Amino acid sequence: MIVEPKVRGFICTTAHPTGCRANVRQQIEYVKSQPKTNGPGRVLVIGSSTGYGLSSRIDLAFSSGAATIGVMFERPASGKRTASAGWYNTAAFEEFAHADGLYAKTINGDAFSRGVKEQAAELIEKDLGQVDMVVYSLASPRRTLADGTTVSSTLKTTDSDYTNKTIDLATRRITEVTVPPATEQEIADTVKVMGGEDWKEWISLLSEKGLLAPDAVTLAYSYLGPELTHPIYMDGSIGRAKEHLFRTSQEITQEVPGVTAYISVNKALVTQSSAAIPIVPLYISILYHVMKEKGTHEGCIEQMHRLYAEKLPALKTDERGMLRLDDWEMKPDVQAAVLRAWNEITDENLGQLADVEGYWEDFYQMFGFRMKGVDYAADVEVDVPVESI
Numbered sequence: 431m432i433v434e435p436k437v438r439g440f441i442c443t444t445a446h447p448t449g450c451r452a453n454v455r456q457q458i459e460y461v462k463s464q465p466k467t468n469g470p471g472r473v474l475v476i477g478s479s480t481g482y483g484l485s486s487r488i489d490l491a492f493s494s495g496a497a498t499i500g501v502m503f504e505r506p507a508s509g510k511r512t513a514s515a516g517w518y519n520t521a522a523f524e525e526f527a528h529a530d531g532l533y534a535k536t537i538n539g540d541a542f543s544r545g546v547k548e549q550a551a552e553l554i555e556k557d558l559g560q561v562d563m564v565v566y567s568l569a570s571p572r573r574t575l576a577d578g579t580t581v582s583s584t585l586k587t588t589d590s591d592y593t594n595k596t597i598d599l600a601t602r603r604i605t606e607v608t609v610p611p612a613t614e615q616e617i618a619d620t621v622k623v624m625g626g627e628d629w630k631e632w633i634s635l636l637s638e639k640g641l642l643a644p645d646a647v648t649l650a651y652s653y654l655g656p657e658l659t660h661p662i663y664m665d666g667s668i669g670r671a672k673e674h675l676f677r678t679s680q681e682i683t684q685e686v687p688g689v690t691a692y693i694s695v696n697k698a699l700v701t702q703s704s705a706a707i708p709i710v711p712l713y714i715s716i717l718y719h720v721m722k723e724k725g726t727h728e729g730c731i732e733q734m735h736r737l738y739a740e741k742l743p744a745l746k747t748d749e750r751g752m753l754r755l756d757d758w759e760m761k762p763d764v765q766a767a768v769l770r771a772w773n774e775i776t777d778e779n780l781g782q783l784a785d786v787e788g789y790w791e792d793f794y795q796m797f798g799f800r801m802k803g804v805d806y807a808a809d810v811e812v813d814v815p816v817e818s819i
């Protein structure tokens with residue numbers, strides 16, 4: 431089948447198997463070009479198939495030789511429908527890991543459910559005995575609770591309407607968007623989905639079953655960002671969830687014996703989740719432009735390599751104990767340049783002040799399109815198995 435991108439709003443409903451494989455291979459090549467690290471030997475990655483979770487898994491496997499179990503929620507191909515990008519990424523990851531003699535297995539199911547937690551616990555017990563590290567990189571718009579009800583996360587402010595510039599990426603026009611405040615219920619639901627409750631359930635269950643190695647470490651990812659995005663991010667409904675995630679890291683460290691939990695504050699990047707947040711895509715396009723000009727731009731894999739090769743081993747944290755991978759993004763000169771561009775940007779100077787091209791390139795590449803060296807006119811088999819599933 432010839433696979434073409436079908437973009438609907440901020441999502442692409444098709445994915446290219448060869449392109450996704452090339453993307454994973456490129457990330458592996460980056461890691462292999464760096465000095466090897468002496469990281470954890472056995473790792474569970476929850477949310478392992480795309481974005482930061484995928485790059486964490488790639489880095490830990492190919493830099494420190496970790497055996498990895500991944501948990502994801504992805505769609506295999508069916509009939510003429512391609513699989514989701516995360517499915518193809520995982521198929522490629524396992525293929526490359528196994529070729530290098532690395533242990534890699536994946537569970538495809540709802541990480542919020544008790545069943546998937548039990549399944550992961552059984553697999554750890556059977557194959558690895560214990561894990562030294564648990565990476566929690568879930569990003570989900572909804573969560574089904576134990577009683578069967580489903581709650582959704584919301585990307586809104588928490589007090590009043592917030593109006594600011596945004597970009598219509600399809601037409602490349604600067605427009606204005608007003609983000610309304612979330613209700614108390616919407617905030618509580620967002621905290622349920624994206625806060626720390628589920629992370630703690632995972633860690634408690636693994637700890638109770640004796641599946642965490644002595645001195646195990648667990649990490650979850652967060653974002654703070656500049657003032658410009660505070661009303662919609664840090665001070666918004668998602669920010670409340672991230673604050674809960676941070677408090678949970680402290681609770682895990684205090685309450686779960688032998689485990690230390692960290693929050694890593696990562697850089698704003700194009701992923702399937704960030705594309706859905708109002709205002710943020712314009713911020714990211716300007717940020718890319720500024721950081722590429724300064725030579726400090728990083729993608730998910732560079733970020734995750736810096737996390738696991740430098741920040742975590744050196745325990746370089748801020749005063750609240752968070753690892754700061756957003757350090758280069760938040761540099762005063764970078765933020766001053768972003769703000770200047772933000773204030774000046776119009777339809778006419780968009781090309782000079784923002785890297786919309788770079789945004790789209792990352793967007794398409796997330797789904798395996800526009801990868802160099804891939805023949806998109808060629809017929810491809812879309813039904814690709816993940817070796818361990």
Ligand code: NAD
Nearest residue numbers: 477478479480481482502503541569570651652698699701
């Ligand atoms: P992503 O959408 O690329 O990845 C989400 C992962 O979660 C995928 O592997 C997906 O399969 C998995 N997943 C979703 N729902 C699931 C479920 N119910 N069961 C099992 N797996 C499920 O997202 P991302 O941007 O890499 O985000 C990961 C984390 O990093 C989030 O906590 C996010 O807030 C944080 N973060 C993102 C950015 C950014 O700019 N993208 C910046 C800083 C921090």
